[in-house]
Amino acid sequence: MSKLTYIAELCQNHLGKEKYVDKMLERCAISGADIVKLQFIYSRNLSFRSQFENGLSNGKKIIDIRRPYQAEFNRLKKLELPMSFYKKFIKRCKYFGVRPMITCFAREDLVKIQDLGFKNIKVASYDCGSFPMIREICKKFKNIFISTGATFDDEIKKTKLICQKYKVNPVFLHCVTIYPTLQKDFNLKRISFLKSLTRNVGYSDHSPATNNKKNFASMAAIYFGARYIERHITILEPNMTKDGVVSIKPEDIKKIKYFAQLKKSEMKRYLSENFNVDFKQIAGKQKRKLSDTELLNRNYYRGRFCSKIIMNGQIRDLFNWEEKSF
Numbered sequence: 001m002s003k004l005t006y007i008a009e010l011c012q013n014h015l016g017k018e019k020y021v022d023k024m025l026e027r028c029a030i031s032g033a034d035i036v037k038l039q040f041i042y043s044r045n046l047s048f049r050s051q052f053e054n055g056l057s058n059g060k061k062i063i064d065i066r067r068p069y070q071a072e073f074n075r076l077k078k079l080e081l082p083m084s085f086y087k088k089f090i091k092r093c094k095y096f097g098v099r100p101m102i103t104c105f106a107r108e109d110l111v112k113i114q115d116l117g118f119k120n121i122k123v124a125s126y127d128c129g130s131f132p133m134i135r136e137i138c139k140k141f142k143n144i145f146i147s148t149g150a151t152f153d154d155e156i157k158k159t160k161l162i163c164q165k166y167k168v169n170p171v172f173l174h175c176v177t178i179y180p181t182l183q184k185d186f187n188l189k190r191i192s193f194l195k196s197l198t199r200n201v202g203y204s205d206h207s208p209a210t211n212n213k214k215n216f217a218s219m220a221a222i223y224f225g226a227r228y229i230e231r232h233i234t235i236l237e238p239n240m241t242k243d244g245v246v247s248i249k250p251e252d253i254k255k256i257k258y259f260a261q262l263k264k265s266e267m268k269r270y271l272s273e274n275f276n277v278d279f280k281q282i283a284g285k286q287k288r289k290l291s292d293t294e295l296l297n298r299n300y301y302r303g304r305f306c307s308k309i310i311m312n313g314q315i316r317d318l319f320n321w322e323e324k325s326f
Contacts (some may be wrong), residue, residue: 004260006253007101007145007230008033012041013241016079021089024235027250029096032257037101037122037230038086040113043076045106047306047317051207061292065300075242081110086116101145104250107133107320108307123147125175125204126302129155130320131162138166145228147204148194149175150290150298156249162199171228173195174221175204178299182207185291186217187284188224195225202228209248210238216275219259220282223267229256255312 007030014020021038032242048069055066084275086102093100099119102113105127113121118141125147127133137144144163148156156172163170176185186207194201203221208214210234218229231248238244262270269278290298306317309324318324 004251004257005034005203005228006032006257007035007037007228008233008250008253009039009230011039011232011243012079013232013234013236013243013246013247014079014081015236015241016081018081018085018088020235021081021085022092024250025089025092025098025234026096027235028233029093029098030252031120031202031250033098033253035099035101036119037103038081038089039105039111040086040105041076041078041103041105041305042109043073045109045305045307046073046076047274047303047319049303052300062296065296068202074084081175083116086118090117105135105305106307107136107318110136110140113271119143120145124301125137125149125151125177126298126304127320128159129302131158132323134159134162135166142143142167142168142226145171145173145230147173147175148190149177149204150288150294150301153287156194157197169200170198171200171202173202173204173228173230174226176206176294177301178291178293179206179297180208181205181217183213183217183282185276185284186220186282187288188221189283189286191221191224191226199316200227202226202230203228206232206246209246212265213275214248215252215255215259216271216277218256219267220271220277222256222260223271224283231256245246267323279305 010024024034051064052067056064064108090100099120102118103122119140120143123146128146128151174190191201203219203226207217232243233247233250234247303319306319308315309318
């Protein structure tokens, strides 16, 4: 039987509307979520990188994906929540008995997030290897959750050492940065690798949420030893938000929390009977090379957001991995 901490990720499924955040928060709390998370995303931190304006291909292989800056800026601008709302969110979480958490995407926002009152902070996969950012987070927060998708093993190990230096015991979340993540790409043996670095290990689930296997990946990860599950949540139809296809309804949390209470033998029986699972396939490899798709996503998302600093009288982008202070 596993003690499970469930993280309900609201992401941008709120469409920038406070009423949707409130509704999702309430339904997630009622359904058994332990932590409810928002993302601290502001369009001002989006970085312009010319190689992604039209993408790049050598005819056979995509080298850079196409994701034009202005279209992405306009999309994110519509999804922003007022800064004042975050304090209200923290109070609402307390009222419903869940812990509030936030994902930080730009180093310059860490002080703001701390001042707002957040105690739990999430580091997205692409910043697991942003060591200056990790150091700054460790100085300000003790409850740190780090996704490890599209990150190299040596980066994860170095991040662990940084946390150790600051007496922080992070939660590492196994994650596959392919959206959606199909069964053949689960590689749940990675959970064992992460357990060699910290006892606090979980799974960030990006599997398809529009079929009868929508809870399968989370349950399988629990069977493989995950003590934390993070999943995108929505109360809207899948086609209404960018993350809709990988987002479950709040009520699905109950099913996953129930599964986590089963004995290991009962878990295996449940998975076999309900999903006809190939355990060897979903186990995958404990150590492996990143796929071409993961490398493409890493190339774009690592550096998608930045802080703005003034150098030599000019504003420039400061990326999260740069060894430079504000």
